[in-house]
Amino acid sequence: MNSQEIRSKYLEFFKDKNHKIVASAPMVIKDDPTLLFTNSGMNQFKEFFLGNTEPKHLRVADTQKCLRVSGKHNDLEEVGKDTYHHTMFEMLGNWSFGDYFKVEAIAWAWEFLTEVCKIDKNSLYVTVFEGSNDADQLGQDAEALELWKKIVPESQILFGNKKDNFWEMGDQGPCGPCSEIHVDIRSDEEKAKVSGASLVNNDHPQVVEIWNLVFMQYNRKANGQLEVLPAKHVDTGMGFERLCMVMQGVKSNYDTDVFTPIIREIETITNSSYGKSEETDIAIRVIADHIRAVSFSIADGQLPSNTGAGYVIRRILRRAIRYGFTFLDTKEPFMYRLVKTLSDTMGKSFPELKSQKGLIENVIKEEENSFLKTLDQGLVLLDTMIASSKSKEIDGRKAFELYDTYGFPIDLTALILQERGFSLDEKGFDKAMQEQKNRSRSASEISKEDWTVLSKDMEQEFVGYDLLQTNVKLVKYRKVTSKKDGEQFQLVFNVTPFYPEGGGQVGDKGYLEASNGTIIYITDTKKENNEIIHFSENLPDNVTETFKAVVDEKQRQSTEANHTATHLLHQALREILGTHVEQKGSAVHSKYLRFDFSHFSKVTAEQLIDVENFVNARIDGNLPLQENRAVPMQQAIDAGAMALFGEKYGDAVRTIRFGKSIELCGGTHVKNTGDIWHFKITSEGAVASGIRRIEAITANAAKEFYFENNRILSEVKALLSNASNPVKTITSLQEENSKLKKEIESLQKDKAKNLKGDLQTEIQSLNGIDFLAKKVDVDAAGIKDVSFEMGQNKDNLFLVLAAENEGKVVLSCYISKELVAARNLNAVTVVKELGKYIQGGGGGQAFFATAGGKNADGIEEAIQKAKDYLR
Secondary structure: OHHHHHHHHHHHHHOOOOOEEEOOOEEEOOOOOOOOEEEOHHHHHHHHHOOOOOOOEEEEEEEEEEEEEEOEEOOOHEOEOOOOOOOEEEEEEEEOOOOOOOHHHHHHHHHHHHHOOOOHHEEEEEEEEEEOOOOOOOOOHHHHHHHOOOOHHHHHHEEEHHHHHHEEOOOOEEEEEEEEEEEEEOOHHHHHHHHHHHOOOOOOOOEEEEEEEEEEEEEEEEOOEEEEEEEEEEEEOOOOOOHHHHHOOOHHHHHHOOOHHHHHOOOOOOOOOOOOOOHHHHHHHHHHHHHHHHHHHHHOOOOOOOOHHHHHHHHHHHHHHHHHHOOOOOOOHHHHHHHHHHHHHHHHOOOOHHHOOHHHHHHHHHHHHHHHHHHHHHHHHHHHHHHHHHOOOOHHHHHHHHHHHHHHOHHHHHHHHHOOOOOHHHHHHHHHHHHHHHHHHHHHHHEEEOOOOOOOOOOOOOEEEOOOOOEEEEEEEEEEOOOOOOEEEEEEEEEEEEOOOOEEOOOOOOOOEEEOOEEEEEEEEEEEEEEEEEOOOOOOOOOEEEEEEOOOHHHHHHHHHHHHHHHHHHHHHHHHHHHOEEOOOOOOOOOEEEEEEOOOOOHHHHHHHHHHHHHHHHHHHEOOOOOEEEEEHHHHHOOOOOOOOOOOOOOOOEEEEOOEEEEOOOOOOOOOOOOOOOEEEOOOOOEEEEEEEEEEHHHHHHHHHHHHHHHHHHHHHHHHHOOHHHHHHHHHHHHHHHHHHHHHHHHHHHHHHHHHHHHOOOOOOEEEEEEEEOOOOOHHHHHHHHHHHHHOOOEEEEEEEEEOOEEEEEEEEOOHHHHHHOOOOOHHHHHHHHHHHHHHHHEEEEOEEEEOOOHHHHHHHHHHHHHHHHH
């Protein structure tokens, strides 16, 4: 079977077992602060396992896009080096939420693998949890063992420890024993020599885990204790790529039709051959894997950036670029050209790859260009580091600075140093890296106590669309401590008017009022695993009483005005720029809104005016809110509702309509567009290739904007001689200023020309080098011009010039290129040393560098030290 047939067979099998087939959730996590990415198939079902929500379907099956590159599940460094680990992979899964348990899960897994897939039963091994002697004191999973004995010979049943055969969601939450199914795809000759049983869970590339059946029967509490879950669940995950490897009779995931089209395209683009050398093969595998991870992430709405999830994606992409740069000699962008092949091979199962293809290509190409420039810059800095090193070992902290500040890969640094006959102080680098990790970990450390549950009724109701205050009861609470926020409490109510952060909209603030008049302030509201969590610095004295919950009405109204404005802005952009425009992210605060959208050129000033006028016309039109809270998804789409890529929608959705603008949205909105008052764009710019960002304000923020601009205009008029026409007067002043600047520049150039002749006579010979160090009366540009002109006719010039202009000190060093090579001199090293005396620093190139400082009194000492330096 090809990969599409394998995927279909799996879903058909479980559909016949009365499972609801659901779509893959986005790979980028939106409402779970504990994760950046979906790292297993069960992530989108956590709310069911935790008991926060009643599932509509007790049996579910799917194929889930997963990414494992951070946190507990991190396979990044193995990817490419072996043939069966990946960053992005598909997880085939079947789930039971309190319905069937071990009997069915085990029987169906065996049936699918041996009868549908026709895998040789003798090549399969199963593992069973052996129990533990630690604090949990867990016994052997006897039930699973007895079930497996009825199916497979005992020689193919192995026992696994807690690491391999007890699955946990995280430090807290549902968990339980598991049974893994491993497959041995070695040749008969190899099997005869060594038993496959001895190779299970020993990182053998042809004896690999293919399916994991997790039996969730416990809950791990914050204090580490286990409690039995009231309902038992099944959570299974099968590696799709590994199953394809087995079904297609190959020895590597990369030899399946999931990867071979991409590998062939890499060979064509880079003029390389897969299968000829281990070094090249690893590079090609890294690139083939990483292009999938990056493309799917961008399609789901996560662009590369310098923080959070975006940093992880940038790191994956740069790792692939680096492997191409180092081992395939790719000095130009090439990875973006692989997106078409990926879209062609996987677009049928994941249509977002086709619809977002242009965006993915543009973002990746821009990232490639940027990183290749970084590599060029890093090579120059590394050259300087090597030239100024007093030993053959490069300081690890300096190498870390190159890695941390400039993004220059440390393994590339080590490779170049080795080629140049240098070594890297690895201990120094590792120490600097660990110190940074400790700082980061310390800043983000959070400790959570167990929930104190006051009510077993876990159903929660959000009434914030209609009410801004209501009576509530605490369902549960817990204390959370972090370095960033200190001690806080998280509160969950049976009903709440507080909107939780989501869909770009910030969470509500407000307060609780107790019966005795005591006020408890709610500082934020978020959603986690389908629970609405309210943050407070204090806990009510009596947690069992009824409270009046009150939303900050002023903040909510301002936020609603901005949220509705984003819908009108989206409509305006599609109308004025074209229907290619799609929302790519938003941030809706009470004071401003931010809207990211797909568009491949700068929005002109005229277009921005048209957009503002379009939105303000709808505001002036007093369009009423038309809301439907339970529309079948397909019906909403057929009616023209805009759905956003990367968002997870249920079977029934909420639609928001203002005139002809209709979108799927869970946020809060004004009742009438007239409540927005006015819409004003404050900025427009690029976020990434093909992604633009508009920031804007409405309502009171817009009023304050115009009041402030009017005040500034009044002050400007008061300073001008002709206040009746300030634009004309300021234009005249600018022209006059420009004219005077040119005159000054001309005078400086004349002064520099005259200076050159004077300086020529003052050059002296020092150790066979033409030397001069002197304070001069020209600006920085003049110093550079004089230095380069004097150097044109001399191949052994060492020139240090310093000047003071308007309280600022500039010091430069020019060294003839011939002298740089012959005497191993470096102008950057010189200005860094001399810069200390003027209390400044700088940089440049080996033959010319400058430093800026603020201590003019140090100029004479710097000049004297230049002489000492050359001696």
